[in-house]
Amino acid sequence: MTPFDALSTPVYRRLREGLDRIGAAMRADQWGLAEDSGLSPTQAHVLAFVAGRGAKGMRVRSIAEHLGVAQPTATESIAALVRKGLLTKASDPDDARAASIQITGAGQEIVRGIGLAMTSTERALETLSSKEQTMLLHLVIKTIRALQIAGAIPPQRVCISCRYFRANVHDDAELPHHCAYVDAPFGGRHLRLDCNEHGEADQGALDQAWKAFSGIAYDLPMSA
Numbered sequence: 001m002t003p004f005d006a007l008s009t010p011v012y013r014r015l016r017e018g019l020d021r022i023g024a025a026m027r028a029d030q031w032g033l034a035e036d037s038g039l040s041p042t043q044a045h046v047l048a049f050v051a052g053r054g055a056k057g058m059r060v061r062s063i064a065e066h067l068g069v070a071q072p073t074a075t076e077s078i079a080a081l082v083r084k085g086l087l088t089k090a091s092d093p094d095d096a097r098a099a100s101i102q103i104t105g106a107g108q109e110i111v112r113g114i115g116l117a118m119t120s121t122e123r124a125l126e127t128l129s130s131k132e133q134t135m136l137l138h139l140v141i142k143t144i145r146a147l148q149i150a151g152a153i154p155p156q157r158v159c160i161s162c163r164y165f166r167a168n169v170h171d172d173a174e175l176p177h178h179c180a181y182v183d184a185p186f187g188g189r190h191l192r193l194d195c196n197e198h199g200e201a202d203q204g205a206l207d208q209a210w211k212a213f214s215g216i217a218y219d220l221p222m223s224a
């Protein structure tokens with residue numbers, strides 16, 4: 001025991017405070033990148049999200065849900081992007097009452113430019129060792145899953161919820177997982193947060209993958 005046990009706030013609370021500060025830097029980055037492209041941050045998010053869905057048209061509701069914004073906000077941003085010629089809006093072939101939103105070639109160009117720009121947050125993360133980056137990626141994925149289970153964020157296209165993901169099936173410590181889609185082994189550093197080839201796993205496979213994934217231990221550099 002040390003007096004610090006009584007004096008300290010819970011670790012998760014200080015983590016939230018730290019993440020708030022990192023989030024502020026990321027928002028400033030996003031403002032800068034979006035502004036350089038003549039977009040608002042929400043427009044940049046909408047554009048990147050639709051671009052990530054490939055040729056598949058997206059519905060306004062689904063865009064709003066994934067980005068965690070109100071539907072009128074998403075509608076307004078989409079309308080502005082359509083006016084700029086970065087998105088197109090057509091009737092959804094599956095539902096005449098709904099609109100299908102797709103990205104144009106000019107929209108793809110903007111997203112490529114934003115995606116390639118190095119942000120101050122990325123530069124800071126780059127200062128971590130590759131092992132630390134992999135550990136952090138693992139912990140971020142665990143936190144995203146907890147948020148998803150709590151209903152705070154919609155399902156994400158991450159490897160651990162993918163039907164092609166096989167956790168810890170190889171003896172190679174560097175490449176313990178397997179992606180059945182490309183039929184190749186891969187490691188923790190390759191785990192994806194938003195994969196175009198993602199296919200939702202059924203509950204049984206998901207529980208099994210999660211059990212294997214969450215059992216992965218990392219050597220922490222100091223005592224917990």
Ligand code: SF4
Pocket residue numbers: 157158159162163164165166178179180181182192195196197198199
């Ligand atoms: S298809 Fe994509 S999300 Fe699924 S396991 Fe392979 S890399 Fe991960």
